[in-house]
Amino acid sequence: MLFEYIILIFIWIAGFASILIWVPREKWRPFIISIFMCRTLTWINILIHVHLDLISFPIREFPKATDVGFTTEYFLFPLLCAFYIFSEPKGSLTKRGTYLIYWVSGLVVIQFSLERFTNLISHENYTFYWVFINYIVIFVMTNYIYRWFFKNDEAFFLDRMFVR
């Protein structure tokens, strides 16, 4: 089996394991919804990137169906985003901004390791600061949507009447 496939399987296993280890059971629901929110953004984001020839995925999960790598965009980066949102410290903007940069830097390191040491991602006309800015925007947007989603507790429980 290709080294790259082992990496992908490792990402899935490690991802699920990290959820089981670090996310308490009663927080699974908001955690999953924040993964979903980020995933909606990464999906269209990566399609545009590949469309504009900025990034390519030489080895990917669905080579016939799409030129876009699936695991990182569907699972890994949204997962990182969810962990960022859940562990974000309360406090001043500087503190939260530093924390955001810290997490996105981690993402950039992962992306560049995949670029450098595997054939999963290849940057065509792309530099690390663009990856950085790109994911900062996505993380901030997800965080904002997530906070809005859970802001009004009472309104939230109105929705609940409609799912019985």
Added chain:
Amino acid sequence: MSIEKYILLALWAYGLSLFFIIPKDRIRLAITAFLSKQFITWPFGLIVVEKGLIEYPVRFFSEVNRGSFTFEYFLFPMTCVIFNVHFPYGKSRWIRFGYYFLFCSILTIIEEFFKIFSNLIHYNQWHWSLSWITLFITFWLTRMFCKWFFMGLRRRSQGSHD
């Protein structure tokens, strides 16, 4: 631009117009339904194309994506939103089943219509009955997810989320 591209644009416009029939008090339910449907459509849309079961000859992002971005990213999730926010909760089993039946049937008929009269979708090894069944299953799964999501949440005062 081919006629199919215009149809796709019209479908986007139509999907956007569906926002207006989402009741304000159910906006979070709508978002949950939308996101959970996308969770299913991305991988499964790719799988059916990868296995060569369905083709989408005309599509957006056509050089990079052989799946149908419009249907998977927006239209199916949007339909699912409408399905969930107007679900006849608390009604009898037959009415609820009829609701499922109606949604799946109408969507299958629309798909069949596009298959025959346009170049948007082409079946290689697929059948409308499979469409009907997968629609039913995915609607059911998203409904189960919404139920699980909303019924299990506790108020902040009880110390659950955030």
